[in-house]
Amino acid sequence: MAVCARLCGVGPARGCRRRGAAREQRRGAADSEPDTDTDPEEAGGGGVTEDDEAAERIEGGRPLPPSIEACPAGRAPLSLLELPPELLVQIFGSLPGTDLPSLARVCTTFRRILRTDTIWRRRCREEYGVCENLRKLEITGVSCQDVYAKLLHRYRHILGLWQPDIGPYGGLLNVVVDGLFIIGWMYLPPHDPHVDDPMRFKPLFRIHLMERKCATVECMYGHKGPHNGHIQIVKKDEFSTKCNQTDHHRMSGGRQEEFRTWLREEWGRTLEDIFHEHMQELILMKFIYTSQYDNCLTYRRIYLPPSSPEDLIQPGLFKGTYGSHGLEIVMLSFHGKKAKGTKITGDPNIPAGQQTVEIDLAHPLQLPDIENLRDFSELSRIVLEVQEQVRREEQEREQRQEEKEHCQQAASQPASPLGGEGAEGEETAAGAEGTTQDKAPASQPFVLPMGVISRNEDYPRTCRVCFYGTGLIAGHGFTSPERTPGVFVLFDDDRFGFIWLELKSFSLYSRIKVSFQNAQAPSREAFDEMLKNIQPLAT
Numbered sequence: 001m002a003v004c005a006r007l008c009g010v011g012p013a014r015g016c017r018r019r020g021a022a023r024e025q026r027r028g029a030a031d032s033e034p035d036t037d038t039d040p041e042e043a044g045g046g047g048v049t050e051d052d053e054a055a056e057r058i059e060g061g062r063p064l065p066p067s068i069e070a071c072p073a074g075r076a077p078l079s080l081l082e083l084p085p086e087l088l089v090q091i092f093g094s095l096p097g098t099d100l101p102s103l104a105r106v107c108t109t110f111r112r113i114l115r116t117d118t119i120w121r122r123r124c125r126e127e128y129g130v131c132e133n134l135r136k137l138e139i140t141g142v143s144c145q146d147v148y149a150k151l152l153h154r155y156r157h158i159l160g161l162w163q164p165d166i167g168p169y170g171g172l173l174n175v176v177v178d179g180l181f182i183i184g185w186m187y188l189p190p191h192d193p194h195v196d197d198p199m200r201f202k203p204l205f206r207i208h209l210m211e212r213k214c215a216t217v218e219c220m221y222g223h224k225g226p227h228n229g230h231i232q233i234v235k236k237d238e239f240s241t242k243c244n245q246t247d248h249h250r251m252s253g254g255r256q257e258e259f260r261t262w263l264r265e266e267w268g269r270t271l272e273d274i275f276h277e278h279m280q281e282l283i284l285m286k287f288i289y290t291s292q293y294d295n296c297l298t299y300r301r302i303y304l305p306p307s308s309p310e311d312l313i314q315p316g317l318f319k320g321t322y323g324s325h326g327l328e329i330v331m332l333s334f335h336g337k338k339a340k341g342t343k344i345t346g347d348p349n350i351p352a353g354q355q356t357v358e359i360d361l362a363h364p365l366q367l368p369d370i371e372n373l374r375d376f377s378e379l380s381r382i383v384l385e386v387q388e389q390v391r392r393e394e395q396e397r398e399q400r401q402e403e404k405e406h407c408q409q410a411a412s413q414p415a416s417p418l419g420g421e422g423a424e425g426e427e428t429a430a431g432a433e434g435t436t437q438d439k440a441p442a443s444q445p446f447v448l449p450m451g452v453i454s455r456n457e458d459y460p461r462t463c464r465v466c467f468y469g470t471g472l473i474a475g476h477g478f479t480s481p482e483r484t485p486g487v488f489v490l491f492d493d494d495r496f497g498f499i500w501l502e503l504k505s506f507s508l509y510s511r512i513k514v515s516f517q518n519a520q521a522p523s524r525e526a527f528d529e530m531l532k533n534i535q536p537l538a539t
Contacts, residue, residue: 040098040149089113096127130147157239158239161174163299165300169346170344180209184203185201189328192267193321230242243295258291267326306520307334312339312361316512322347331343339359341498357498359469363389367466451504452504465490468485470485471498484502
């Protein structure tokens with residue numbers, strides 16, 4: 001702003017105005033009047049009727065009064081104020097919308113030009129992807145600046161991915177700009193067990209600008225259309241929604257009709273179609289628990305995992321099978337020699353936010369031939385041998401660390417042989433990992449051992465590589481949690497599986513192929529912090 005002030009002859013550099021008395025007379029005292037408003041909503045607001053006429057001339061290309069005309073022909077402009085207004089509109093329109101309020105403080109001429117709708121139409125399109133014909137807003141009396149300041153800019157902090165606080169169940173909310181609306185879409189896995197089907201989604205709320213005063217928040221929950229709602233931004237990376245007309249959520253047939261409707265939407269079937277008694281209990285429990293919120297929820301931001309060229313596959317969100325609990329959403333992320341699967345949606349046994357699987361990328365598994373692979377005891381023997389190897393390596397690392405600390409305390413300098421040995425061991429492990437992956441065939445036959453239960457029998461019959469891993473199991477209410485050995489099976493870039501040895505079950509995961517906007521973590525540290533924060537919330 002100081003640079004603009006010096007160019008225009010106003011603000012902190014008022015002394016430079018003495019250089020051109022003639023220019024001062026042409027500009028007029030009104031143009032040198034600073035403004036202190038910094039809100040985007042007011043960047044071009046205020047002013048008198050003369051300012052309104054000037055703004056209309058800029059928008060329509062009509063000549064302007066002498067006070068803001070371009071400089072005389074044959075002389076280079078000495079300040080921005082002597083540039084043609086049409087050029088200033090182009091310059092101002094290329095700046096971020098958050099910088100325009102500061103620009104409006106320079107002088108009333110800049111403030112007058114910033115009332116041009118062309119500037120704000122461009123900011124809406126380039127910053128928020130609004131591709132609608134914003135000229136239609138003139139019918140309702142809403143300007144593009146109103147859309148930017150009162151809708152897009154005001155609610156920009158809720159755009160992106162969020163996890164609702166619904167006890168152990170969690171969820172995935174994607175808040176996006178959709179035309180002239182901001183809509184919160186709840187993403188739901190496909191009906192069990194069709195893990196390869198696309199995601200389903202339904203709107204929970206929407207925000208739009210009905211008039212110039214303020215944006216309107218509407219609850220979309222239920223089957224009676226939009227109704228009055230409220231959104232409160234609690235703090236950074238957290239907001240809450242509230243429905244002010246929960247009677248719109250009720251159905252004429254009472255709770256039974258609401259349950260039947262929910263069951264068709266959630267599971268794609270009726271209760272009579274589900275013969276497993278335990279599964280019926282889990283479904284009824286989820287309905288009772290989730291329906292009590294009435295769309296009055298608190299959301300916490302989640303990020304997509306960052307990627308690197310060394311990752312086994314592209315990290316991201318996957319949908320996976322979890323037995324009687326149905327399909328759940330899992331986030332796969334890579335952390336050096338480890339890969340983690342974190343639940344975004346969960347169940348009463350393993351809640352959302354918990355680390356459902358952990359893959360040890362330093363310990364690949366060589367599966368037996370296809371005939372021996374059918375023997376569960378043979379696969380179990382291989383996995384348990386690797387588990388014992390991992391346990392010994394961890395003990396050795398702990399022992400070396402204790403010896404190293406002891407030597408550091410006994411001597412003035414650390415013992416270099418121990419440090420060298422540790423570094424060499426890590427290098428060897430990393431080299432072994434790289435060698436194993438390089439030598440792994442493009443694909444190898446795969447079949448589930450006899451006795452292993454799978455909700456989806458349509459799993460791939462070839463795989464790329466397998467790794468030792470552990471899976472988290474627990475009793476109802478997340479009681480007595482423990483990590484048990486298992487096998488991570490990579491099928492292709494978009495599908496992987498996990499064999500739970502103790503449960504004798506198989507989970508198949510398929511990538512969620514949706515391009516989520518405003519969901520990238522600002523840094524690796526921010527992503528790791530997010531992972532730590534969602535676990536205590538769910539537990």
